[in-house]
Structures are given as structure tokens and as C-alpha cells.
Amino acid sequence: SKKQPSSSHQQRLVVVSNRVPVRRDGASKAGGLTVALEGALKRSGGLWFGWSGETVDNPSDQAKVSQAGNITFAVLDLSQQDYDEYYAGFANRALWPVCHYRLDLVQIERQELDGYFRVNRAFAASLAPLLRPDDVIWVHDYHFIPLAAELRRLGFKNRIGFFLHIPWPPSDVASALPAYQQLLQGFGAYDLVGFHTPQDAENFQRCLIRENIGSPIGTGEHQIENHKVRIGAFPVGIDTETFVRAAANAERNALVRRTKASLGDRDLIIGVDRLDYSKGLKQRIEAFSCFVKSNPDFRNRVTYIQITPKSRSDVPEYQRMQREIAEQAGWTNGSLGEVDWTPVRYVNRTVGHAALAGLYRMSRIGLVTPLRDGMNLVAKEFVAAQQPDDPGVLILSRFAGAAHELDGAILVNPYDTEACAAAIAQALRMPLEERRERWDSMMARLRTNTVEAWCQRFLSSLSDASDAGLEPHIS
Numbered sequence: 001s002k003k004q005p006s007s008s009h010q011q012r013l014v015v016v017s018n019r020v021p022v023r024r025d026g027a028s029k030a031g032g033l034t035v036a037l038e039g040a041l042k043r044s045g046g047l048w049f050g051w052s053g054e055t056v057d058n059p060s061d062q063a064k065v066s067q068a069g070n071i072t073f074a075v076l077d078l079s080q081q082d083y084d085e086y087y088a089g090f091a092n093r094a095l096w097p098v099c100h101y102r103l104d105l106v107q108i109e110r111q112e113l114d115g116y117f118r119v120n121r122a123f124a125a126s127l128a129p130l131l132r133p134d135d136v137i138w139v140h141d142y143h144f145i146p147l148a149a150e151l152r153r154l155g156f157k158n159r160i161g162f163f164l165h166i167p168w169p170p171s172d173v174a175s176a177l178p179a180y181q182q183l184l185q186g187f188g189a190y191d192l193v194g195f196h197t198p199q200d201a202e203n204f205q206r207c208l209i210r211e212n213i214g215s216p217i218g219t220g221e222h223q224i225e226n227h228k229v230r231i232g233a234f235p236v237g238i239d240t241e242t243f244v245r246a247a248a249n250a251e252r253n254a255l256v257r258r259t260k261a262s263l264g265d266r267d268l269i270i271g272v273d274r275l276d277y278s279k280g281l282k283q284r285i286e287a288f289s290c291f292v293k294s295n296p297d298f299r300n301r302v303t304y305i306q307i308t309p310k311s312r313s314d315v316p317e318y319q320r321m322q323r324e325i326a327e328q329a330g331w332t333n334g335s336l337g338e339v340d341w342t343p344v345r346y347v348n349r350t351v352g353h354a355a356l357a358g359l360y361r362m363s364r365i366g367l368v369t370p371l372r373d374g375m376n377l378v379a380k381e382f383v384a385a386q387q388p389d390d391p392g393v394l395i396l397s398r399f400a401g402a403a404h405e406l407d408g409a410i411l412v413n414p415y416d417t418e419a420c421a422a423a424i425a426q427a428l429r430m431p432l433e434e435r436r437e438r439w440d441s442m443m444a445r446l447r448t449n450t451v452e453a454w455c456q457r458f459l460s461s462l463s464d465a466s467d468a469g470l471e472p473h474i475s
């Protein structure tokens, strides 16, 4: 077959993701990931395709197309039923919990499963007329696993890559998914399947082997019929320099200044997470409470701020959790607090990136203790935001993908309350020299593996015509 040029200039990039950052008023609050993908789209000219974020009565099967520079945005609306079955249903009540090792929370409904495949088929059909034969297509995340298979069914031979932003569990856990075989077969339609960690990539390839889907050519390559699928680890990064700058300038930010004033001379411990059971909030508050009880000398000397915007409130499990965490924070303050000291400040808010960077920077500890996380960008943002001559300490769950890279963190088992409490005490007492050493090694990593570098690594792997085996990226 003809070799494809490895330069991205001739080939247009098509990004597919559930949410598309279409600009309505030019005032975008895009995160690092969005900015990086837009950068890649701009370099080669590109199309960004996905859901509009709207549910309507009779959605059109033709995408709404808009143009910004050399990027075309094309989005589809969903019907309420599609949304309920595909998004709130199968994606967030089956795939999300299984991939986060939470089989206790899985809801299997045949109708939701059908809805998931139906929406993927409909998205492929709407994308089809917008595609050119030499487009390189990059599909993102668990909402769209079967998309390549649907495009292949329609006859598309393009290079198609897939990146999973969440973990992939071992086969004993993954096989709890309904239509497990069909989902795995769906992955087989891609040319490249990427994960955050070598462990996830390995779990995934073992699933294929266990189900007798194709055969491994080696680590990171798999032959499925006459098609070769590469499997690799591509740990996502952040826009490090932008974050460093935002943090350095954040002293001017009003919220940062007010927060600083409100703390007095107390040390700040910070947690920043979407309200999600994967983030280990219950265990984290428990650990903080255990720390206060076992270290009375720190009473009234620390404040723990947990900034947690609500998410997926239409999924019942998330509603229950909203109540539970709020109750737990209230209880903790009631039993541990003083008239002049609120140990836990729990707020359901989104904070702008500038303020967030400033809050990270004034914190002595970043508490990032998910029970399971694909990567966890908060851990990286926290590190990037620190003051080089007096950096704070990152306490990081072993079960976050970020733990593979951030070796300067205090790594903890988030289920072990007393160990987490001890880690908090250790971090607060850590001498400056050790803090600097730990921070330096993490920062070096963040400076090389930026989100931009991640994007380019994935895309060059995808459009690389030579069949040199893909090395999982570990260093």
C-alpha cells in the first residue's frame, strides 16, 4: 500500500469527542486539553466533530457546521432519549464505573446499551459526508468506542486512532461490561489505541488475548484479521508554562487575595475535583479528620479547602453522593471545629484557571487521592503552580495514572485512612530541602511531557507509516 507522508501538512486532522468547544461568544474558558487539540487542528487545518451539548425534540441527522479560522466545528444535537441512554445511561452508568473498577455501581440496561450503539452509528453516518479520504481521525474517550467500527462498515479506510481518557481495568473487571466482546471488537477497528499508562495498555491487550480476539505480535501490537492495531501508553500532560505563568501572576487575583486573608497564618490543604465517586472524597475527608484527631498540635493551624463542582447530577449515584459528601463535611466541622476555626471548607463551585493556579500556589499540600483515575490533571496543575523556592507537597493516590510519572509526590493508598493522615502530617513537617528536591524532579517531567507533546506523540504514532513497533512511553 502507498506510504502516507508523515508530515501532517497534507493530511487534515479530524477530532471526534463527546463535547466540542464551539465558540458562541468568543469568550472561551478552554482547558489545556482543548487548547492543545485546537493547536493540532490549526496546524494542519481540521474538523472537530461531536455532540453540541444540547438535547432537542427532533434532532437533525445533519451536523451544524461553523468555521473558526481553519478549524471547522460540526456538532449534532441529541434527543432526550439518546442522551438518557447513550450518555447518562451506558457511558456513565456502565462504562464509567467498570473502567473505574466499581462493579458495585454498574447498571446494565439493555435499552441503554442499544442506545449507545445506536448513537455511535448515527454519529458515524453524520460524520461520513464531512470526511475526505486522507483525513486522519482521532476519536476521544469512552463515549465513542464503536465509532471506528461504524466508519469501517461505511467503507472508510482512513487512519483512525482512539485515546481513552479513563483507566482500562484487568479482564476480570472489564468483562462485567455487557456486549464486552462487541466492544473489544470495536477497538479492533482502530489503527492505534492509546491509554494514559502502560498498565492500562497492558490490561487492554490481555483482554483481547483472553477473548481470543486476534493475536499479539508483541507488546503494543496486535493483529486482528488482516489489520494491525497498535496499543500504547500516552500519558497526557498540561500546558505547563501557561500554568506556571498564571500561578506567578495570581497574587493580583481578587479571590486569591481574599482567600489568603481569610486563612490568617493557617496552612492550606487543597483538593480540587469534580464531584465524582472515583475521586475518593469520602475517604479524603475521613483521612483529614483522622489527621486532626491524631495531631492535636495542628488544631486551628490548618484549613482544608475542597473545591468540587457538581457533575452528572442526572445520574442517581451522583445525586446520592452530593448529599453524602455535604453531610460528611458538615459533620466533620461540627465535631472537630472551633468557634473560630472551620477545618473543612467544602464548596460546590467552579473556579477560573487563574484563581485556581493562585490557590494551588498558596497551598502547603495538594491532596489528590482518587480511588482510580486515568491520569488526574489536578495533580500536575498543583505541581506546576508551586513557588520554586518554597514549593508545597503533593499527596497523590497510587491509583491515579499520574502516579506513574510524579515520583516526587508522597504516594498513598487512598483506602488506608491512617496512612493518608500520616502523609498529611509528614507533608506539613517536611523540610524545605526535601520539598524542593521532590518538586524539581516532578517539574522536570512536566516541562518535557506537556499536553502539546502528548498530542504530537499520539498523532505521529498514528500517521507513522513505518511499522516499527510502538514503545510504550515510560521513562
Ligand code: ADQ
Pocket: 031, 033, 165, 166, 236, 272, 273, 274, 307, 308, 309, 349, 350, 351, 352, 353, 356, 373, 374, 375, 376, 377, 378, 379, 381
Ligand atoms: P476528569 O475526571 O475531569 O478528567 P482531571 O484530570 O482531574 O479529571 O481534570 C479535571 C480538570 O477540571 C482539571 O483541569 C481541573 O483544573 C478542572 N477542575 C476541576 N475542578 C475544578 C473547579 N472546581 N474549578 C475549575 N476547574 C476545575 C478525565 C479523566 C482524568 C484525565 C482527564 C484528561 O477522568 O483521569 O486526567 O480526563 O485525560
